[in-house]
Amino acid sequence: MIMVKKAIYMVGIFALMLSVSGCWDANDINEASILTTVLLDKQDGEYVFYVEVANTEASGGTEGQSTQAEKFVIVKASGKTLAEAREGLNRQMRYPIYLSAVRALVLTRNVVKEDITTYLNRLRSNNDYRKKVILVTTNEKPEELFEVFKKRESVGFYIEQILEQLVAANQLTRRTTGRYIEIMTSSYSSFIIPNIRINGEAFEIDGFSVVLRNKLVGFVPNAEWNGIIFLNAKRPEINYVIPSDEVEYTILVTLKKRKVEPYYKNGQVSIKIRFVFDAEIEYSNGNDSGRLAEKDKKPVAEKLKKALERDIKSALETSQKEMKSDYFDFNNAFYMKYPRQYRELSWYEAYPKAKLEVETKIRIDELEIFDYGTHEIE
Amino acid sequence: MYSSVNNRQMVYIILIVMTTYDVQSIPYILSRTTGRGGWVSVILTSLVFALIAVFITKLNNMHQGKTLFDYSRDIGGRVFAWIFRGLYLAYYFIIFVYNFTQTNNLIKAEFLDKSPIWATSLAGMVVYGLIAYRGIRNIARMFEVIVPLFLLFFILASVLALSQGLIYNIFPFFEPHRITDYLVSTQNLIVPFSGASALFAIPFTSRNKKAPIWAFFGVIMVGLYYVLLFEGCIAVAGINSMMHYKTAVIEAFRLVDFPILDRVDVFYLTVGFSGLFMGISLSYAVLVDYLCRIFSKLSRLVITIIAGCVLYTVSLFLKGLSELNDPFRIVFSVVVVISSIMAPTVLFITAKIKSAVGKNNAG
Numbered sequence: 001m002i003m004v005k006k007a008i009y010m011v012g013i014f015a016l017m018l019s020v021s022g023c024w025d026a027n028d029i030n031e032a033s034i035l036t037t038v039l040l041d042k043q044d045g046e047y048v049f050y051v052e053v054a055n056t057e058a059s060g061g062t063e064g065q066s067t068q069a070e071k072f073v074i075v076k077a078s079g080k081t082l083a084e085a086r087e088g089l090n091r092q093m094r095y096p097i098y099l100s101a102v103r104a105l106v107l108t109r110n111v112v113k114e115d116i117t118t119y120l121n122r123l124r125s126n127n128d129y130r131k132k133v134i135l136v137t138t139n140e141k142p143e144e145l146f147e148v149f150k151k152r153e154s155v156g157f158y159i160e161q162i163l164e165q166l167v168a169a170n171q172l173t174r175r176t177t178g179r180y181i182e183i184m185t186s187s188y189s190s191f192i193i194p195n196i197r198i199n200g201e202a203f204e205i206d207g208f209s210v211v212l213r214n215k216l217v218g219f220v221p222n223a224e225w226n227g228i229i230f231l232n233a234k235r236p237e238i239n240y241v242i243p244s245d246e247v248e249y250t251i252l253v254t255l256k257k258r259k260v261e262p263y264y265k266n267g268q269v270s271i272k273i274r275f276v277f278d279a280e281i282e283y284s285n286g287n288d289s290g291r292l293a294e295k296d297k298k299p300v301a302e303k304l305k306k307a308l309e310r311d312i313k314s315a316l317e318t319s320q321k322e323m324k325s326d327y328f329d330f331n332n333a334f335y336m337k338y339p340r341q342y343r344e345l346s347w348y349e350a351y352p353k354a355k356l357e358v359e360t361k362i363r364i365d366e367l368e369i370f371d372y373g374t375h376e377i378e
Numbered sequence: 379m380y381s382s383v384n385n386r387q388m389v390y391i392i393l394i395v396m397t398t399y400d401v402q403s404i405p406y407i408l409s410r411t412t413g414r415g416g417w418v419s420v421i422l423t424s425l426v427f428a429l430i431a432v433f434i435t436k437l438n439n440m441h442q443g444k445t446l447f448d449y450s451r452d453i454g455g456r457v458f459a460w461i462f463r464g465l466y467l468a469y470y471f472i473i474f475v476y477n478f479t480q481t482n483n484l485i486k487a488e489f490l491d492k493s494p495i496w497a498t499s500l501a502g503m504v505v506y507g508l509i510a511y512r513g514i515r516n517i518a519r520m521f522e523v524i525v526p527l528f529l530l531f532f533i534l535a536s537v538l539a540l541s542q543g544l545i546y547n548i549f550p551f552f553e554p555h556r557i558t559d560y561l562v563s564t565q566n567l568i569v570p571f572s573g574a575s576a577l578f579a580i581p582f583t584s585r586n587k588k589a590p591i592w593a594f595f596g597v598i599m600v601g602l603y604y605v606l607l608f609e610g611c612i613a614v615a616g617i618n619s620m621m622h623y624k625t626a627v628i629e630a631f632r633l634v635d636f637p638i639l640d641r642v643d644v645f646y647l648t649v650g651f652s653g654l655f656m657g658i659s660l661s662y663a664v665l666v667d668y669l670c671r672i673f674s675k676l677s678r679l680v681i682t683i684i685a686g687c688v689l690y691t692v693s694l695f696l697k698g699l700s701e702l703n704d705p706f707r708i709v710f711s712v713v714v715v716i717s718s719i720m721a722p723t724v725l726f727i728t729a730k731i732k733s734a735v736g737k738n739n740a741g
Contacts, residue, residue, distance in 0.1 A: 005679070011504065024493040124622070127488060131632045178633045182616030332546030339550050 032098040037156030070151040099128035103156035112216035131178035227315025270355035387518040389596035395573030405611040405626035411563040424601025431593035433726035438582040446578035469717040510662035528653035536610035543613025572718035579664040
């Protein structure tokens, strides 16, 4: 009987040993095509995938050799459908594709112009992708985009780092692909995607692509950045330069509170957006460095208030009148307060006609190292 | 092998058995049926099942040192006893097959897609068999280590999901015109709350006198835990996404930024699955205990092996023949409703009446 028990334990241990190796899914890291960037374009009616694949063999040499060698390989494949294009990629790869290392998904505006539903649905059904992967658009030619770093640095990593540092500096809202998929499946679908362009030997965000009903409807340039992030980022911080007589004050403006109050009366949607800002004088071009002269306090605060309201109203006007797209998620605030009415109306029609009102309150102060007291203006 | 547990271990058993597999799909079930007000259905259902747990623990306390297998005969006679024995044998069998097949499907769909189910399930079956052979008391001891870890991970991940999610995703918190939906949806939560019947297989002792209070709050705790999980998942992933994923919790955790870890869902493979495996092992152990009482001449080892072979074959058969799955679900739902709500209530009322009649006769 003891022998039988031992034999059973041995079988158990053997079965466990089989399972810890990952069973049939075990895969050597050196035998995987590790993708770091995926770009999707549409050319002559066909989908074209460009993928940046880590060249694992290049990193195996000495340090001097590895810096000279191309660390990434660009592979291109096209097809009438996404599936066909992907199969084209598979046919060119030495090893099976590994998608969990993809840092950025780049969609050309040619693709977004038509429809991104299929692509986002494809991402949703594919567990190999991280749902936290970032999504950007571009108007650049794919070949030129991948040539910026001469294949010695990953385009996807670079783009991800730009976005991450902007998010960390409260200059941008972090939106993952998972969030875009969530909006896409909602009853109202509108969002903005950061757009990148080549700037010398680097990349920069030059604005946002506006997507409505899962299609590109326009582009908002960087000029409206301030207004956009005051409306949808958590606690953005932006510098404003405000002139007063002969002195120019550089003021760091921090959004402290944003409250969206929707109202619905007689079929009319109205939205009041209240902002509370902290404004801190950083420095000036005057002799007193960061000191705000008593006589300048009120005019500076009023000018700053006007500048902030101008930026916010401009962003709202572009969204409502030009794009007819609520990419500030006001629909969610409305649904929270009026769920039944929201289901009855079409936000696609209601938003462009909605009354939008902006109210700002600024608390202006000198830098904390100075003891200058505060001044409030409504 | 036949042994009792303390109150803390009992609460852990309730928690793990209830949350075994269906914890994955709570956000999926609720987002499809009630929307953002799903927490109302959860609280209502938890109150009902907390009461059922009180019935079961009171019955166990009325018959200390015995399990349902023994005291069902005292309550209603021989035929009554065999009906209940058969019912609970079917219940534990079905619970095991359900959790086992769902777990194997989950492993294949989310983590090991190239590995055949027969292989992953065989590896699992060997482990479950070894644990079941050791008996409920050993499982309860393992629960003391695994359940706190399991709870800590899920609560931490849910709180992180809530903090990283959007407030718009969880509001409106309550919609008065959807009260009917909230009530109707409680029927979808019967399976996730049905685990308290596992307590029928555990004999109580004098140290379990306060078990009804522990069991009541244990089930309420499970309800609150489901609410936290549901709110965390829809906050971070959105209700529209959650209604498309049957394994909604894993999908939501994929979006959570966790300190140190890049992919929380991979952490789920260790902590989350350990809880899942314990729940499956417990239903196997309870089944073996029952069979040992019925076939008292056979050794526990032989029963464990035979039961394992039957369970493994049936699970593979049900997986392979997808057309059988719908009838299986109907049978499963009927057995679960009878054994987790109706049977404990009938047993409790009958026992109470018998006890009152007994007292009157004695008086």
